[in-house]
Amino acid sequence: MEKKNFWFFEPASINENIRIGLFVKKKLFSKKTPFQKIDIFDSTACGKILVIDGLIQVTQADEFIYHEMISHLPLLAHPDPKKILIIGGGDGGVLREILKHPVDEVIMVEIDEAVIDACKKIIPEISQDAFKNRRAKIVIGDGFEFLKKNSDLFDLIVVDSCDPHGPAKKLFDQKFYQNVRASLREDGIAIYQSGLAFSQEEVKRVFRINCGVFPVVEIFLAAIPSYGSGPFTFTIASKNYVPSKVNSDELQKKIGRIGLKTRYYNPYIHQASFVLPNFIKEYL
Numbered sequence: 001m002e003k004k005n006f007w008f009f010e011p012a013s014i015n016e017n018i019r020i021g022l023f024v025k026k027k028l029f030s031k032k033t034p035f036q037k038i039d040i041f042d043s044t045a046c047g048k049i050l051v052i053d054g055l056i057q058v059t060q061a062d063e064f065i066y067h068e069m070i071s072h073l074p075l076l077a078h079p080d081p082k083k084i085l086i087i088g089g090g091d092g093g094v095l096r097e098i099l100k101h102p103v104d105e106v107i108m109v110e111i112d113e114a115v116i117d118a119c120k121k122i123i124p125e126i127s128q129d130a131f132k133n134r135r136a137k138i139v140i141g142d143g144f145e146f147l148k149k150n151s152d153l154f155d156l157i158v159v160d161s162c163d164p165h166g167p168a169k170k171l172f173d174q175k176f177y178q179n180v181r182a183s184l185r186e187d188g189i190a191i192y193q194s195g196l197a198f199s200q201e202e203v204k205r206v207f208r209i210n211c212g213v214f215p216v217v218e219i220f221l222a223a224i225p226s227y228g229s230g231p232f233t234f235t236i237a238s239k240n241y242v243p244s245k246v247n248s249d250e251l252q253k254k255i256g257r258i259g260l261k262t263r264y265y266n267p268y269i270h271q272a273s274f275v276l277p278n279f280i281k282e283y284l
């Protein structure tokens, strides 16, 4: 009997005393893979949602915020990005946004093919036709192992992984970040989702380890309602560009040239997102 009309709660949000919950009309999919538990629910407030090991990954209602910020901000901060690597990103949202740019190739390394298959089938609205794009190359494998063996050089590496648990844990290690740096061209940029601003241990860890690997490391924020409990952080690292310093007129010209249409990202959001409240600056 299909499970219907129930509350879904994450096991814990920033701590075990706060739990994000969504009222669900119907469970659409559920599968335990060798890597993780995948669920897809149809929620009343946020449309279809992808949940991995109990944690909300993307919702139809607000995925555009996360996917636009993790894609367009670094791509527009780079002068001419052509070769892109995504690690994780199984729902296809980052791939969809990156392909709006005139890049030559996007390689996506996703450890669990079941995530791609389920999202393509049940929430195709997220990837749209990104997986069919001839510039996209999908590799099923561990992003950590891929980078260890990789000799290619990328202009941008996007780490769109789950939070540091299960198969994603090693994507938050110094060795991984060193391999990221080794796989970037001289003017390459890396970007990571680094968790909720109030989950300071995760933010500090990503920021500080990257400060030991890259000369330029910055944090920017976005408000993503389904990631509850306050602002969400992204950590961006580069060998020589300062993404927060990109001129807004320059950004506007690039957006015009590409004909980029967005619902959240714009040149002023780009600059404003790097303005950090004191409590974050203090703990970094």
Ligand code: SAM
Residues within 6 Å of the ligand: 052, 056, 057, 058, 066, 087, 088, 089, 090, 091, 109, 110, 111, 112, 115, 141, 142, 143, 144, 160, 161, 162, 163, 166, 167, 168, 169, 171, 193
């Ligand atoms: N936007 C979400 C967030 O911020 O939490 C992440 C979405 S995406 C669904 C996360 C993806 O990372 C999942 O599909 C998962 O299978 C993948 N993943 C986890 N560990 C990985 C690894 N070591 N290599 C490649 N992909 C990995």
